[in-house]
Amino acid sequence: MKENKLMKFTFGLFFALAGLSSKAMAIGVDAAIEKYFTPFSDKFSAAVFASINIFGADVPVLIFIMIGTSIFCTFFLRGISIWGFKHSLHQIFHRKTDHSHKGEVSSVGALATALSGTIGIGNMAGVAIAISIGGPGAMFWMCLGAFFGMVLKFCEVTLSLKYRTFNKDGSVSGGPMYYIDRGFAEKGFGRLGKTLAYVFALACIPGTFGGGCMLQTNQAAQQFAIITGGSGSFFDTNSWVFGLIVAVIVGLVIVGGIKSIARVTSKVVPVMCIIYVLASLVVVAVHFMDIPRAIYTIINEAFFPKAVTGGIIGSIIIGLRRSIQSNEAGIGSSPIAYAAVKTNEPVSQGFVSMIEPFLDTVVVCSMTAFVIILTGAYHNYSDGISGIELTSSAFQSVLPFFPYILAVVIILFALSTTLSWAYYGQKAWTFLVGEGKKRIIFYQLIFCLFIIIGSSMNIKSVIDFTDATYLVMAAPNLLAILLLVKDIKFDLKEYCKKHNLIFKMNKVWFKNE
Secondary structure (H helix, E strand, O other): HHHHHHHHHHHHHHHHHHHHHHHOOOOOOOHHHHHHHHHHHHHHHHHHOOOOEEEEEEEHHHHHHHHHHHHHHHHHOOHHHHHHHHHHHHHHOOOOOOOOOOOOOOOHHHHHHHHHHHHHHOOOOHHHHHHHOOOOOHHHHHHHHHHHHHHHHHHHHHHHHHHOOOOOOOOEEEOOOHHHHHHHHHHOOOHHHHHHHHHHHHHHHHHHHHHHHHHHHHHHHHHHHHHOOOOOOOOHHHEEEEEEEEHHHHHHHHOOOHHHHHHHHHHHHHHHHHHHHHHHHHHHHHOHHHHHHHHHHHHHHHHHOOOOOOOOHHOOOHHHHHHHHHHHHOOOOHHHOOEEEEEOOHHHHHHHHHHOOOOOOOHHHHHHHHHHHHOHHHHHHHOOOHHHHHHHHHOOOOOOOOOHHHHHHHHHHHHHHHHHHHHHHHHHHHHOOOOHHHHHHHHHHHHHHHHHHHHOOOOOHHHHHHHHHHHHHHHHHHHHHHHHHHHHHHHHHHHHHHOOOOHHHHHHHOOOO
């Protein structure tokens, strides 16, 4: 029965998307998308990025709020990103899933799904974009943003499991929509909480279209065009065809829900990460003697940037924007996946989730940055915004054949990220319109359509649209974290006492509280 439904969905998806694409083909799909969707994207982004001028740099208000929230929570929870790191690793490698607990997936399975949503094109193209705009110093601010982002990830994931709901069919629903609604109600702000929960869900849906699929397929399509003939080739002028292929593949998987997504991502994520990290290490090894110079360049450019609008403040904002897009800490996306974990201890999964920004930004993004800086490739792209082509050229300078391998890795990155975000969006969608197979399939079709749209847009519009939707999602999520952070701290103290976690920490960090 399930196989028949899967086949019907697959064929329906293929013919629906093919029909839409063939009609648009008459006027040129890529040109039509650029003409009609890009202006809307640009206007939307401009509205969200309302800024205040600080020392000559335009600082988006929402980024300013996110920075302030992450710093406050870091101090309020006594630097949990530092003392809790060891326990995070212990939870990943030594904790066994108790199948008697309610939930759908294991702790590691949820982490793999969340990592697949964060480790993606942003780790390769996003880093390249940050360096091409803000110089090598932007990487320093990306890593600093990840450090402070670890505490936001801990808070939002802990809340997600604490306030999740279990559906009649055994599935789990959780994330900011639920802890904003229920958390605010507990504090006596029920009406405000329900409103903000709907705001988040409404923002999450275009968010899944932006960073969830458009950015992924855009850069994957560009790299695929590079290895199949470059400028003027079929896939360069008909990017929508690549997007259509990806849309059908994604449709095959997402119809199976979180369990299907977790099975795929738990296999794909480790493989693609190993391939990419090993290739990066090869390039770093070739330029081993230049590592001190690269580190000096990153730190020096972080505080004394050259040719960056707004100087050091401009470099910070560029780095933080890319950090947010890369690890998604604070925007409330990955808590939707973590909510499905089989556990009765929300705080335990909060610790696990802190590894996500570290692996995503500090490890994988830093690898990309070192490859680009050590090879000097960024000097060739100093007059515009450059994404995956900059990363590809950096690898190619040492490994001439690597653009082909990179294309495979990028497609896997894009596919896994898209799968995770399809699940996020589906949960936001059902929160708004309710459960129902027809309603879910409608969202899935629209999501797959945006895969095609994203493959044909220019990178600047895609990046701006992605960042804008992320920041809109972050606004109600950050308010919830600030309102409920005292409850998080109480739960953390109880968890530490129960597990005898860092005994001195209980007496020192939480002394007299």
